[in-house]
Amino acid sequence: MPNRRRTYSVYSNSPTEEHLVHVLDLLQRFGYERVELANGDWDLLWAHDYPFTRNPSLKQLGDHQLVNHxxxxxxxTNKVDLCTTRLPFLPRAFRLPGQRDEFLEYAAAHPDVLFVQKHNEHRHIKVKAPNDIDLKSNKSFVQEFIQRPFLVDGFKFDIGVYVVITSVNPLRVYIYNGDVLFRYCPVKYYPFDAENQDKYVVADDYLPSWEVPSLRKYYNSYGGSMRTSFEAYVRDQHKDPSQIWTQVEHIIRTTILSKEQDxxxxxxAYKTHKFFDLLRFDLFIDEDLKVYLMEANMSPNLSSAHFKPNALLYEQVLYSALNLVGIRPVTDSGTGSSKLSEIVTADKNLATGxxxxxxxxxxxxxxxxxxxxCVPCLSGTEYEMLRSAHDEHLHRIDMKRIFPKPIHNFGTFDIDVETRNMTKRNAWISRWFYNKCEYDRNWCT
Incomplete structure (x- = not known):
């Protein structure tokens, strides 16, 4: 009997596919063939837009099928819902017009605070004083504007961290650790002028790392990435950049946990849970290196049409993400990695304690x-959960696990404290990683 070919389909409302060039190219290089969505028997559905509303058939996925949302x-990823969630690393925000009175009370108590009024699509952002806010605007929110950003050569910037959620209940979350997207405003922040949005809003025509004077030498001459070039600059300012990434991991982990139950x-409503999500969390940093969350993006931009040097970043993010979730190059025999899973993961690989x-x-x-x-006590579902976690660990390429939480010092890591307020499933998977870490430090982080 011939081996079944590996296929993918695309769901997008866009009239062109320029934004999917790197996705389609990589899947072709992996040996996947494209089929129509209506075909129904694809292995991977890559959806640029939210696919579930118009495709009820996704509630009955086959065991071999996977969807990227x-x-x-x-x-x-809804801007209003996320930003009005009360989390300490989110600048204070108020939904309008529903939270009008709360906003006015907060503004009166903090007379020096400026705000930005945003809509869910995040367009037309402008800094305003409280008196200039349109309090009757529907589907908008106002958010506190952090006025003292950390600057590089005088330029404000944001950072985009790529995140992959591979499982919910139990939760498993990874971040791409190979680089971070840095986008700089094209005009220097000071002297501040709220009328000049190029000073404080990162738009499509942002200033890339390789054009920022102090980063140019690290990026262009010494082979630095966006992240390592920035870190070199921070060290030049006699500051420690490592504290930034500890906060970033905490922010992403905490934010996803806050929405996990939803x-x-x-x-x-879905028969199988064969879904994953590649997101980009956008954050910014103040002059004390405190990190704040701006938003989480569904289907983040992966097109290098505007900035050609970004192509490698997008390709490496995709390569790591696809390998992580089991989409890997097809072998010469025409099969993907699923046929090899029994060899890769057996009872002895899952057994702990x-x-x-x-x-x-x-x-x-x-x-x-x-x-x-204990292996004799695992249900079929639980066995598959651990098998997936084991498979991800072996194939994560440049992805770093941030939930279950990495264990940097086993001797001081209190698993009872860490799992005390977790759901039953999250505590269970966290203990499995803890057990694996105890005798094999490769499993700690």
Missing amino acids: LPGCGYL ITNSLR LNNCANNDCNKSCNKAECSL
């Missing part, structure tokens, strides 16, 4: 909580 991902509820399992006789009874991770 999570049902309910809008809880993270996404889990959305998933209940052997002494604990034996001491509690978990091969005779699974009633004790101590037996929940």
Whole structure:
């Protein structure tokens, strides 16, 4: 019997596919063939737009099928919903007109604060004093404007961190660790002028790293990435850039956890949970190196049409993300990696806490909580969850796991404290990684 070919389909409302060039090119290089969405038997659906509203068939996916968005991902990517969530690293925001009175009370108590009024599509952003805000505007929100940004050569900037959610309940989250997208405003921030948005709003014609004077030598002459060139500049200012990334990981992890239950509820209507999401979290940094979250983007820009040097970043992000979720180059025999999964992951690869399992006789009874991770006590669903986690760990390329939380010092990491307020499934998967880490430090981070 001949091997089944590996296929993909595309869902996009755009009249062109310029924004998908790197996606389509990489899938072709992987040996995947494109088929029509109506074909129904594709292996991967790459959706640029939210696909679930118009495609009810996605509620009945086959076991071999995978979609690049999570049902309910809008809880993270809707600008108004996210920005009005009360999290300490989100500048204070108010939904209009519903939270008009709260906004006026906050503005009166903080007379020096400026605000930006935004709509859900995030266009036409402008800094305003409270008296200039249109309080009757529907589907908009006002957000506090952080006035003392960290600057590079006088330019304000934002950073875009690529994030992959591979599973919900239990949650598994990774960030692309190979580089970060840095976008600089084209006009220097000072002297500040609210009328000149090029001073404080990153638009399509942003200033790239390789044109920022102090970064040019690191990026162009010494082979630095956007991230490492920026870090070199921060060290030149006698500051420690490592504190930035600790905050970034905490912010992304905390934000996704705050919306996990909403996404889990959305998933209940779906037969399988064969979904993942590649997002970009946009953040900015103040002069004290405190990090703030701006937004999370569904289907972030992966087109290098405007900035050709970004092509490598997008290709490497995609390569790592696809490998992570099991979309890998097709072998000469015409099969993907699924046929090899039994070789890659077996019972011995998932087994942890052997002494604990034996001491509690978990091969005779699974009633004790101590037996929940012992192989004889795993349900079929749980076994598949651990198999996926194991497979991701082996194929993550340049992805770094940030949930379950990385363990940097096993001796001081208190798993009981870390899991105390988690859902049952998240605590369970966190303990599995903890057990794996105990005897193999490769599993700690």
